[in-house]
Amino acid sequence: QVQLQQSGPGLVKPSQTLSLTCAISGDSVSSNSAAWNWIRQSPSRGLEWLGRTYYRSKWYNDYALSVKSRITINPDTSKNQFSLQLNSVTPEDTAVYYCTRAVSGSYPSHWGQGTLVTVSS
Amino acid sequence: EIVLTQSPGTLSLSPGERATLSCRASQSVSSSYLAWYQQKPGQAPRLLIYGASSRATGIPDRFSGSGSGTDFTLTISRLEPEDFAVYYCQQYGSSPRITFGQGTRLEIK
Numbered sequence A: 001q002v003q004l005q006q007s008g009p010g011l012v013k014p015s016q017t018l019s020l021t022c023a024i025s026g027d028s029v030s031s032n033s034a035a036w037n038w039i040r041q042s043p044s045r046g047l048e049w050l051g052r053t054y055y056r057s058k059w060y061n062d063y064a065l066s067v068k069s070r071i072t073i074n075p076d077t078s079k080n081q082f083s084l085q086l087n088s089v090t091p092e093d094t095a096v097y098y099c100t101r102a103v104s105g106s107y108p109s110h111w112g113q114g115t116l117v118t119v120s121s
Numbered sequence B: 001e002i003v004l005t006q007s008p009g010t011l012s013l014s015p016g017e018r019a020t021l022s023c024r025a026s027q028s029v030s031s032s033y034l035a036w037y038q039q040k041p042g043q044a045p046r047l048l049i050y051g052a053s054s055r056a057t058g059i060p061d062r063f064s065g066s067g068s069g070t071d072f073t074l075t076i077s078r079l080e081p082e083d084f085a086v087y088y089c090q091q092y093g094s095s096p097r098i099t100f101g102q103g104t105r106l107e108i109k
Helices: none
Strands: A003-007 A018-025 A034-042 A046-055 A059-063 A071-076 A081-086 A095-103 A107-111 A115-119 B004-007 B010-013 B019-029 B034-039 B046-050 B063-076 B086-092 B098-100 B104-108
Touching: A003 A095, A003 A107, A018 A034, A018 A095, A018 A115, A034 A071, A046 A071, A046 A081, A046 B098, A059 A071, A081 A095, A107 B046, A107 B086, B004 B086, B010 B019, B019 B034, B019 B086, B019 B104, B034 B063, B046 B063, B063 B086
Parallel strands: B010 B104
Antiparallel strands: A003 A018, A018 A081, A034 A046, A034 A095, A046 A059, A071 A081, A095 A107, A095 A115, B004 B019, B019 B063, B034 B046, B034 B086, B086 B098, B086 B104
């Protein structure tokens, strides 16, 4: 049974970096059939896909154009987890952030518990 | 970018009634890449339907999905009290990889 456990701070100051981690159990971050995504949800933007990392003989990343200049998603095979870093945050980045596992990259079948991240001084 | 538009925004029904939720895409979507989710307050979305019509593990058979091309439907045959929630459709494409509709709120009448 796949489970995703998120961790990271709930408050980030403007212009700083938002960092979250998602620990995986029941699957491997190096799986050849899954993709590991970050999705956020806010009242103003709804559910918004941010990006993903996946392994198909080598590591790949895809990012949403809206955050491409500010985002990094990295796998950590030693800890079987993946992380999100979002730089230069503004109050517009305030949202609930979810890590997800997408089967064959297409639909998120498993979700973390969500982390409310507030950007405020 | 494919935009998904869900209707109605809010649907008011009573337990035992049938619910029909619509998701329309701005361009044709492969049926293999259309999914539906249920979200309750304070919880993450839960996968209900994938591949437009396949139920996810553990989803009751009162939930069904149909459609192709640009028009997709989620039907709940007989509403149970626990079905009142927000429902989202989602598609997988080129860029951005994953997009969601804005949601339909199913509320008790």
